[in-house]
C-alpha cells in the first residue's frame with residue numbers, strides 16, 4: 001500500500017488520490033497541441049511587441065503525474081517540457097535582444113528518488129532506461145508536495161545571478177531586474 005502523507009482524514013486522502021487518478025485517465029498523451037507547439041505560438045505572437053514580453057510556460061502535468069506516483073507519465077511530461085525549452089532556446093538564438101530563459105519548479109512532488117538498483121519497495125516504478133541504456137528505478141515517499149530543493153537553470157541576460165542556492169523569491173527578483181532596470185537587489189541567501 002502506498003504511503004499517503006496528504007493532510008486530512010483517510011477518506012479525504014482516498015478521494016484526493018481518486019481525483020488524481022481519474023484526471024490522469026482523462027489526459028491523453030501525447031498532449032495535443034503539445035507544450036512545445038503552444039510555446040511556439042505564444043512566442044510568435046508575443047515577440048511582435050516592440051516593448052518586449054514575459055511568458056510563463058508551465059509543464060503542469062508533471063505535478064499531476066507525480067501526485068499519482070506514476071514515473072512513466074512524469075518522464076514523458078518532463079520530456080515534453082524539454083521540447084518546449086528547446087523552442088524557447090531556438091527563439092533566443094535569433095532574437096534581436098537575447099531573452100532571459102529560466103527553467104525551474106515551484107516545488108517537488110512525490111519525494112521522487114532515482115535509484116540504479118531496485119529496492120523492492122511497493123512504491124517503486126521501473127525499470128526505465130537512460131539514453132546510454134543504463135537501467136534505473138523510481139521510488140516515491142508521498143502523493144503530495146514536498147519541501148525538497150528544486151534546480152534552477154538559466155541562460156541569457158542576468159542568468160549568472162541565479163547561480164547558487166537562493167530563496168525561491170530570488171527568481172522573481174532576477175526577472176524583475178530583467179524587465180525593469182530600476183529594481184533593487186535582495187541579498188543572496190547562500191552563494192555556492
Ligand SMILES: [Zn+2]
Nearest residue numbers: 063067109145
Ligand atoms: Zn501539485
